[in-house]
Amino acid sequence: VLTSLVVWMSDVTEVQGFLCPECMLSLGSSEELMVHFNSKHASETDQKKPVERPPVTELPEVTELIKDYDQLVLGCFTQNKQLDEEVKRTSAKVTLLVCPPFTDWHFWVHV
Incomplete structure (x- = not known):
């Protein structure tokens, strides 16, 4: 060589x-x-013309990846929504523990 x-x-x-x-x-x-x-x-x-290729989004591998991505996004959205609800419930519980509701309004009126 x-x-x-x-x-x-x-x-x-x-x-x-x-x-x-x-x-x-x-x-x-x-x-x-x-x-x-x-x-x-x-x-x-x-x-010498370039080889015609289908659009990238029409390739089976890409189509499958797009479906997987969409499912992942939907799953994240659902999970975030559930976490948001859990945070609201927990926040309400913490608020009740720190600042209990006053049941005897007469006490506060006379003080």
Whole structure:
């Protein structure tokens, strides 16, 4: 492998200027490169269209993840609602323990 790399490297020649990305032809200016590329390679490039892919949300794996996420969000919402109710009940109990309701209003009126 090293021998073939050395042989390949010895075949490489240094090229300066404006290189065509398709055929590596060295051109003198950017304008020459544009004219060359458009006349020699533009139709080849135009024919290479990207592969059509379905939208990400239509992939089965993604659809399953979205369903799992929705269930998780619903579960969190339900749990948060239950916790909120529990906090309200506990808060009411604490309030009753700290500040018991006054049953003898006559005591407070006369004081």
